[in-house]
């Protein structure tokens with residue numbers, strides 16, 4: 740299987756002004772993800788998870804090292820090409836959904852295709868397909884303030900997937916959801932991964948959400964501390980994740 744994400748010796752140093760100390764948020768991180776991978780990124784607060792996601796998605800630049808997504812070295816793209824690349828090849832799912840109030844839910848899902856000047860008829864059929872895949876066809880004409888958090892996150896997932904991106908980045912997708920909605924959305928992400936071969940990279944603090952992943956990368960002090968692969972059932976993986984998190988917390992004390 741070819742690698743969709745290649746991260747090679749990535750470092751990110753924040754240099755503050757006025758002589759304040761610099762912070763090494765990412766310290767020589769390397770890993771790869773194959774098409775159809777479903778990777779969780781976990782680690783204590785301040786360990787570098789957001790910095791990693793920001794650099795991988797081209798929101799921020801690395802201090803050194805290289806990120807290649809679907810064969811393209813992110814840092815080598817021009818500003819315009821990067822904007823286009825991010826729109827077409829990267830889907831985002833955020834903790835706070837990031838849906839637009841003034842658009843219907845159907846229009847929110849269609850937005851990436853509208854921005855990309857996809858013909859209207861094609862937009863219609865692709866949006867319908869996505870809405871039925873995510874079980875939200877009946878919400879088409881509603882606005883985000885009409886629906887629950889779990890439904891909003893389904894809309895956000897449909898919007899992330901509709902351009903058929905190379906990768907989907909999810910940042911704490913269950914962070915604002917009750918436990919029933921959290922397990923619903925993790926089931927949806929699993930379906931995306933299994934039925935549409937979506938490659939997903941998810942940052943989460945939540946061991947329950949992480950237990951749906953195929954692999955977890957634990958980060959500590961900007962470095963990869965440990966990687967584990969799911970071998971058996973989800974419950975056994977969940978227990979293993981909890982155990983590692985408690986050891987990591989113990990280490991920090």
Ligand SMILES: Nc1ncnc2c1ncn2[C@@H]1O[C@H](COP(=O)(O)OP(=O)(O)OP(=O)(O)O)[C@@H](O)[C@H]1O
Nearest residue numbers: 753762763764782783784785786787788789790791
């Ligand atoms: N813009 C910035 N300028 C300076 N330091 C920063 C900046 N952003 C993050 N940091 C520092 O870099 C380190 C890693 O932060 P980061 O937000 O990536 O961690 P995180 O694992 O996502 O944390 P959390 O789980 O709390 O969101 C921390 O020490 C943080 O204070």
